[in-house]
Amino acid sequence: MNSKSTNTKELLISKLYHLMKKNRSSKVKKVAVIVLIALILWILWQFYEFTMLVFSRQNRTYLLRTLLQSAEGVWGFYLFVQLFSQPKKTFEKNMLLSLWLLFGLWYCVQLPLGFASRDPLIFSSPNLLFFQKTLPFLSSFTQYMLLLWGLLGLITLGFYRAKKRWADVDEVFLPALFFLIYQGVYFLARLGPDRLQAQKSSFNQVVYLLLGVLAGTLLFHPKIRKRAIQILDYPYLCLIASVLLLAGTFFFGTAVSGGRKLWYKLGPLTVQPIEGAKILFIFVLAVFLQKHVLTLQKRDLKANLLTLCIICSLLFSVLMLQRDLGPLLVLLAVTLIMFLTVSGRWALFSGAVAMTALGVLISFFTRFPSMVYHRIMDFWDPLHYSGQLTKGLWAQASGGLWGTTPGMSQAYKIPVIESDYLFSLIVAEKGLLGTALFLVVFFVFCFRGFQTSRFLMPASRRDATVILGIFLLFVVQGALIMGGNMAFLPLSGLTLPFVSAGGSSLVINLLAFCFTLALVASRVRKVTPTGDQP
Incomplete structure (x- = not known):
């Protein structure tokens, strides 16, 4: 009788223990699930706040800046790789076109946005007093940058066509050269609204670029090239x-x-x-x-x-x-x-x-x-x-x-x-x-x-x-x-x-x-x- 009661007690204690253990594990699982859901919701909220912050009006210029510089980095890396390989026939044309389009965003979107973030008046009616003397038909900074971008595109196209016709000896030079030139004109134009004493620098730079390209492409022509090289005979x-x-x-x-x-x-x-x-x-x-x-x-x-x-x-x-x-x-x-x-x-x-x-x-x-x-x-x-x-x-x-x-x-x-x-x-x-x-x-x-x-x-x-x-x-x-x-x-x-x-x-x-x-x-x-x- 005593052994029966002892076995019964042990059985009850064992069942009670397993029941408590089961309840405890289920509670732990519930708590873990609740914590996990809370963590996911917190991450989603933080991501939402970050997204709203990034795409807010104040930060659009920084977001665009990051995207453009990343694209520039890819472009530059691809150009660097071509130093040690044979570029394709379409490499030069594609690189120049992508460079011109990329700098179009820098010229016509990024820079006006940067000025607008600092001074909202610059975006529509900036203190571009130099327009009144040199380019009176322009009324905003964005229009000025569009003009520069278009002129640079025409100059680049003309130089590319002349080189292809008379001096098609390399595909790497021109993309690197025009990257440097675009950078110079871009930052000179950026100085315009802030430094009115340097206001004409960017426009003058484009004019001098046109003169240099016209004179330089003449050297590509076979007859003129032959005469120009003769200067080395008279040191x-x-x-x-x-x-x-x-x-x-x-x-x-x-x-x-x-x-x-x-x-x-x-x-x-x-x-x-x-x-x-x-x-x-x-x-x-x-x-x-x-x-x-x-x-x-x-x-x-x-x-x-x-x-x-x-x-x-x-x-x-x-x-x-x-x-x-x-x-x-x-x-x-x-x-x-x-x-x-x-x-x-x-x-x-x-x-x-x-x-x-x-x-x-x-x-x-x-x-x-x-x-x-x-x-x-x-x-x-x-x-x-x-x-x-x-x-x-x-x-x-x-x-x-x-x-x-x-x-x-x-x-x-x-x-x-x-x-x-x-x-x-x-x-x-x-x-x-x-x-x-x-x-x-x-x-x-x-x-x-x-x-x-x-x-x-x-x-x-x-x-x-x-x-x-x-x-x-x-x-x-x-x-x-x-x-x-x-x-x-x-x-x-x-x-x-x-x-x-x-x-x-x-x-x-x-x-x-x-x-x-x-x-x-x-x-x-x-x-x-x-x-x-x-």
């Missing part, structure tokens, strides 16, 4: 012309903004002769180095080295007298790199670099010319010596990863931003990602030039050396101005090739670029990354 005439162009400013030059007399005034235009003199000097240097390449590679090279020093001193002395040290530094660097490339004489190259550094140190400590001292001190301690560079660095720091978006930064307060500090504006309003893309495209453009030079070497060493010198000029000048803007190097007062405001610079650089394509078209059919002709 010393090029040297005399470059020296006379610069020396003439002492007698017939004019000053801009109260500075030194470094320009010629031709009616309503001002022309800076150093831009043409740099290219002519590259011709002289390339022809001389290639003519004496075998002698330069040997140990007994005193006579040719002395001749090279005399050639350089003729032009450099004029630049020293003008106190135009930026172009002097560029040409000196290009000369040394070209000498090293052709001769392979590292000892002489190192000695020349050491002597240059010694000369800079002597000039710094003696303060003669004083500009060297001031440039170095501006670089060394911009907070105390250069308010211009300090404002540029603060503007760049405000950009962050994505940038402040065009039209939203205070970078327009930097003095002379349209020429010396336009790169700071790009960093401020496009951020680290946009700046990285800009550097990648600039690298693609210049590296393709070096590939072209190497590709042309078996056909004509002289022409290949000329192309090498021209693209070295772009690289050195771009590195100096970008490094100076970011306080990595002393600022040299140069223009960023194809980007900064400056009619002389843009036209001459376009002519130099077209001259390189003309050289290639006169020798071979197509440039390939492997160096083989198809």
Whole structure:
């Protein structure tokens, strides 16, 4: 009896235990389900709030900015990949068309939205006083940007068709080139409403672009191309012309903004002769180095080295007298790199670099010319010596990863931003990602030039050396101005090739670029990354 009752009690306790365990597990499951539902609802609510925030009126400009920069990044990556592969026949056309459409959104939607977010009056009736004098038929900033976008499209189409007809030697150059040009015109137009003293820069840049393209495409025509290339047969005439162009400013030059007399005034235009003199000097240097390449590679090279020093001193002395040290530094660097490339004489190259550094140190400590001292001190301690560079660095720091978006930064307060500090504006309003893309495209453009030079070497060493010198000029000048803007190097007062405001610079650089394509078209059919002709 006792055993029966004991078994019954144990059975009841066991059932009660299992029942309690079952109830407990069901309660735990219910609580877990409730917590999970609450978590899902919270996530959905947060996503809803984020979506409403992103698509709100205040944040549309940032959302569009992010989408456009992402699309730009894909475009730039695809362009970079083509450096090391053979592009398709439709690659150039598709890249130019997509670039033009992409920048149409930047020009006609993003920039007006950026200004509208900062000042609602700018979107419809901005303070575009420059329309009253130059373009009175326009009444809004958006209309102005549409006009620029349309003109750029027509210029791009004309240049593309002329190149395809007479100098179809490469598919990578043009997309990279017009990316840089579009960026320059875009940011110059962005400065219009904020800097009325620079109000005509963007429109003038398009006019100079048209002049450069018209003159450059003439070099593609076979008959004109043949005559233009003959200039390389007369290097010393090029040297005399470059020296006379610069020396003439002492007698017939004019000053801009109260500075030194470094320009010629031709009616309503001002022309800076150093831009043409740099290219002519590259011709002289390339022809001389290639003519004496075998002698330069040997140990007994005193006579040719002395001749090279005399050639350089003729032009450099004029630049020293003008106190135009930026172009002097560029040409000196290009000369040394070209000498090293052709001769392979590292000892002489190192000695020349050491002597240059010694000369800079002597000039710094003696303060003669004083500009060297001031440039170095501006670089060394911009907070105390250069308010211009300090404002540029603060503007760049405000950009962050994505940038402040065009039209939203205070970078327009930097003095002379349209020429010396336009790169700071790009960093401020496009951020680290946009700046990285800009550097990648600039690298693609210049590296393709070096590939072209190497590709042309078996056909004509002289022409290949000329192309090498021209693209070295772009690289050195771009590195100096970008490094100076970011306080990595002393600022040299140069223009960023194809980007900064400056009619002389843009036209001459376009002519130099077209001259390189003309050289290639006169020798071979197509440039390939492997160096083989198809």
